[in-house]
Amino acid sequence: MYKVGLTGGIGSGKSTVAKVFRSLGVPVYDADIETRKLIDSDPNVIEVYQSLFGERAYVDGKLDRQYVAGIVFNDQDLLKQLESQVHPLVYLHFLDWCEKQEGDLVIKESAILFESGGDRFLNEVITVTAPLELRKARVMKRDGLTEEAILARVRNQWDDELKIAASTYVIHADERQLVVPQVLEVYRELKQKAAGAFAV
Numbered sequence: 613m614y615k616v617g618l619t620g621g622i623g624s625g626k627s628t629v630a631k632v633f634r635s636l637g638v639p640v641y642d643a644d645i646e647t648r649k650l651i652d653s654d655p656n657v658i659e660v661y662q663s664l665f666g667e668r669a670y671v672d673g674k675l676d677r678q679y680v681a682g683i684v685f686n687d688q689d690l691l692k693q694l695e696s697q698v699h700p701l702v703y704l705h706f707l708d709w710c711e712k713q714e715g716d717l718v719i720k721e722s723a724i725l726f727e728s729g730g731d732r733f734l735n736e737v738i739t740v741t742a743p744l745e746l747r748k749a750r751v752m753k754r755d756g757l758t759e760e761a762i763l764a765r766v767r768n769q770w771d772d773e774l775k776i777a778a779s780t781y782v783i784h785a786d787e788r789q790l791v792v793p794q795v796l797e798v799y800r801e802l803k804q805k806a807a808g809a810f811a812v
Contacts, residue, residue, distance in 0.1 A: 613710050614717045614806035615733070619725035619775060620740030622765050623747030623754070625785025629740050630721045632795040639713040643722035643730070646709075647702050651675045654705075660697045664690065685764045699728040716806040726770050726778055735809070738798060739779040741772045742786045 618633070618640070620626035630640045650657045652674050661669045665680055684691045710718055719738075722730055731737050742750075744766070751762050776782050781801075783794045 613713070614735050614802070614809050615710065616717065616719045616802055617725045617731050617734040617737040618719050618721045618740070619723065619731075619737065619779075620742075620785075621747060621769050621772065621775075622723060622762060623750040624740045624742045625750075625783075625791065626721060626723065626740040628785060628791060629738070629783055629795055630719065632792055633719050633799065636795075636799055637715070638717055638719055638799070639715065640719045640721055641706055641709050643702060643706065643720055643725075646705060647698070650702060650705060651698075654701065657698060657701055660694070660701075664694055664697075685768060688768075691768060695724075695728055699730065702728075703730065703733065716809075717802055724769060726775055727768070731778065736780040736802065736805070737778065738781040738783060739772070739775040740783045740785050741776065742784070746786065 618626060618630055620629075627642075630642065634640050651661065652658075658670070661675060661680070665683065669676060669680055684694060706720055720730065720734065722728065725731050725734075725737065747766075748759060748762050751757055752759070781798045783791065783798065785791050
């Protein structure tokens with residue numbers, strides 16, 4: 613199985629790129645969504661959150677995300693501690709998911725792929741970029757977050773320059789270049805690499 617990472621900062625257009633890959637028949641593991649599910653259902657993940665944030669972290673069996681975010685996005689040490697315990701559990705879930713997929717190519721979509729060290733276990737990485745002002749406008753419209761809340765999340769993610777330097781491919785979702793042709797070009801190359809990697 614040829615494993616490819618797909619990342620980009622908040623509001624970069626990463627999810628749009630993931631949708632194009634899905635439409636091409638590539639299985640996409642959305643680490644952000646899967647992590648949210650695990651947070652509310654996996655006993656090991658729940659234990660991590662309760663040990664770091666106390667019983668108050670969960671209300672009626674669901675994580676109080678606003679409460680946790682209010683603490684964690686302003687405490688770098690606590691964020692690192694949380695990630696160092698949760699990310700290995702998510703990675704095991706990803707491997708289990710990979711075993712159930714058909715074909716020779718899968719994509720792991722994650723906003724914090726590099727920050728979590730998840731790139732070390734993948735064959736290639738694609739970074740999606742867009743100017744910060746455009747990203748902020750997208751997130752304000754989509755999620756209703758304040759500029760301050762968006763910038764707090766941006767500060768906890770690698771800069772685009774670092775991501776680009778560590779990536780095999782870059783897709784520009786800046787509304788000046790069409791996204792689909794860029795994805796198609798990357799897709800063709802990845803399919804060739806995946807076929808070659810497992811040729812007998």
